[in-house]
Amino acid sequence: MKVGVLALQGAVAEHIRSIEQxxxxxxxxxxxxxxxxxxxxxxxxxxSTTIGKLMRKYxxxxxxxxxxxxxxxxxxxxxxxxxxxxxxxxxDEAHLELMDMTVARNAFGRQRESFETDLPVQGIDEPIxxxxxxxxxxxxxxxxVEVLSxxxxxxxxxxxxxxxxxxxxxxxxxxxxxxxxxxxxxxxSAVVER
Amino acid sequence: MMETGTxxxxxxxxxxxxxxxxxxxxxxxxxxxxxxxxxxxxMALERVPSDIRAAxxxxxxxxxxxxxxxxxxxxxxxxxxxxxxxxxxAKVLEALGADYxxxxxxxxxxxxxxxxxxxxxxxxxxxxxxxxxxxLRRVGEGASMLRTKGEPxxxxxxxxxRHLRLINSQIxxxxxxxxxxxxxxxxxxxxxxxxxxxxxxxxKLPVVNFAAxxxxTxxxxxxxxxxxxxxxxxxxxxxxxxxxxxxARAIVEATTHYTDYKLIAEVSKNxxxxxxxxEISKLSASERMQDxxx
Numbered sequence: 256m257k258v259g260v261l262a263l264q265g266a267v268a269e270h271i272r273s274i275e276q277x278x279x280x281x282x283x284x285x286x287x288x289x290x291x292x293x294x295x296x297x298x299x300x301x302x303s304t305t306i307g308k309l310m311r312k313y314x315x316x317x318x319x320x321x322x323x324x325x326x327x328x329x330x331x332x333x334x335x336x337x338x339x340x341x342x343x344x345x346x347d348e349a350h351l352e353l354m355d356m357t358v359a360r361n362a363f364g365r366q367r368e369s370f371e372t373d374l375p376v377q378g379i380d381e382p383i384x385x386x387x388x389x390x391x392x393x394x395x396x397x398x399x400v401e402v403l404s405x406x407x408x409x410x411x412x413x414x415x416x417x418x419x420x421x422x423x424x425x426x427x428x429x430x431x432x433x434x435x436x437x438x439x440x441x442x443x444s445a446v447v448e449r
Numbered sequence: 450m451m452e453t454g455t456x457x458x459x460x461x462x463x464x465x466x467x468x469x470x471x472x473x474x475x476x477x478x479x480x481x482x483x484x485x486x487x488x489x490x491x492m493a494l495e496r497v498p499s500d501i502r503a504a505x506x507x508x509x510x511x512x513x514x515x516x517x518x519x520x521x522x523x524x525x526x527x528x529x530x531x532x533x534x535x536x537x538x539a540k541v542l543e544a545l546g547a548d549y550x551x552x553x554x555x556x557x558x559x560x561x562x563x564x565x566x567x568x569x570x571x572x573x574x575x576x577x578x579x580x581x582x583x584x585l586r587r588v589g590e591g592a593s594m595l596r597t598k599g600e601p602x603x604x605x606x607x608x609x610x611r612h613l614r615l616i617n618s619q620i621x622x623x624x625x626x627x628x629x630x631x632x633x634x635x636x637x638x639x640x641x642x643x644x645x646x647x648x649x650x651x652x653k654l655p656v657v658n659f660a661a662x663x664x665x666t667x668x669x670x671x672x673x674x675x676x677x678x679x680x681x682x683x684x685x686x687x688x689x690x691x692x693x694x695x696x697a698r699a700i701v702e703a704t705t706h707y708t709d710y711k712l713i714a715e716v717s718k719n720x721x722x723x724x725x726x727x728e729i730s731k732l733s734a735s736e737r738m739q740d741x742x743x
Contacts, residue, residue, distance in 0.1 A: 262468070263468070263705055264467070264468040264469045264489060264705060265464075265465055265467060265468060265469075266461075266464045266465055266467060267467070267468065268467075269464060285705075285706065300464075300465045301465050301466075301467070301468070301469070301489065302465065302466070302469065302489040302490070302525050302526075304484060304487070304524065304525055305469055305487045305488070305489050305525070305701070308487045309487060309701075309702075309705055312702070333465070334465070360524060361524065365546045365547075365548055366462055366526060366547075366548035366549065366572050366573065367453065367454070367543065367546065367548075367571045367572045368453065369453065369458045369461075369462065370451045370452055370453045370455075370458060371451075371452050371455055371457060371458055372450065372451045372452070373450070386457055386458060386461050387458075388458060388461045388462050388465060389462070389465075389526065389548070424461055424465075427457060427461045427464065428457075
């Protein structure tokens with residue numbers, strides 16, 4: 256199984272390490288042609304404005320949309336979650352507009368308000384250590400979206416079919432259970448394809 | 450339990466900046482240009498390094514209104530500089546809500562012996578280094594990110610190259626030492642054994658390392674990435690060039706695609722005149738910013 260990590264900017268190496276620890280091959284993706292060889296794609300944390308701009312510049316918007324249309328799973332963490340969202344609070348334009356949700360950027364405040372905490376996630380037995388860095392929140396979801404975890408009553412992990420989004424950074428810990436969860440989504444999507 | 454200001458939260462912030470360009474800005478308008486060009490963060494300051502050189506005198510933390518104006522303008526992280534060893538300037542910046550503090554040799558040092566104990570802060574610090582010893586001493590004091598010093602405000606990449614190459618070769622040397630040799634090397638470098646052991650085992654610095662000091666063209670930025678930098682800081686290089694918008698965009702793209710030489714050629718076309726550079730040998734010893742800090 257080959258999982259790409261969009262490598263325009265952000266925590267790419269950490270996701271590749273987590274993917275490999277979870278038992279799949281991780282690939283750094285800089286060009287749209289590389290999408291063809293992948294079973295799944297991770298959009299990492301970083302600066303969503305920067306990642307969004309570079310995705311437009313290098314034609315990743317349509318390419319990732321058609322990747323998604325083939326039913327291939329996509330996992331967005333932090334900035335990646337913002338990139339996946341259909342709506343961004345306070346902005347007219349969103350990026351991929353794939354997941355039926357509204358997100359608020361920097362919802363917890365500035366860097367001094369960044370934190371880590373133990374977070375229970377549906378589908379994973381014990382809580383995971385979640386690292387929130389200038390993190391976004393999911394403020395509203397459509398009927399297709401399944402809420403997998405909340406923090407102080409606000410949505411921080413969600414899934415819509417083959418799309419997975421987390422406000423925090425599972426790649427900054429040694430716990431790869433969320434990456435394993437994503438690999439299971441890829442296995443399931445391959446079964447459906449057949 | 451919810452914990453703020455942990456080492457993971459502070460270092461994680463720097464991880465998210467990787468592959469990106471951090472730009473010096475002096476006002477809201479420049480901040481807007483930097484964000485539009487795809488900067489991952491901006492550094493709010495009163496004068497870019499080349500102006501600090503020209504102005505002379507004591508360079509201090511910027512007027513907080515500049516920081517606040519920039520914060521209001523952009524949604525990307527905003528950094529600010531405090532003088533080396535100036536605990537109070539750093540606390541003021543933390544109180545203002547700076548996302549990152551640069552304890553910077555570009556400003557006139559406030560303390561000639563001690564750097565700030567950065568572990569006492571909730572927000573992360575970036576510090577300059579010209580060699581492995583300096584880099585690990587800063588990490589020991591709690592820096593969450595490093596940058597090579599280069600020679601700021603000169604538009605001359607040679608010192609940034611020298612510092613990054615030196616750090617790389619020192620890391621290779623440490624990797625090849627046996628464990629019992631590490632104690633003596635820790636003493637030679639003036640660093641803790643534990644941090645040196647970490648470098649020995651991982652073959653890299655414990656925190657993200659950007660290049661800084663002299664980046665003036667897209668090729669300069671790509672060269673630093675080629676040498677192993679995790680990203681670049683551009684100070685005077687953008688707003689002292691002919692066409693800041695184009696230089697800013699081109700440097701971001703060259704940093705992302707630093708091995709795509711055709712692309713770097715494309716983005717380098719018709720940029721106009723880069724900032725005027727300074728030959729390092731023309732600088733007197735007192736004008737060399739890289740020698741501040743130790």
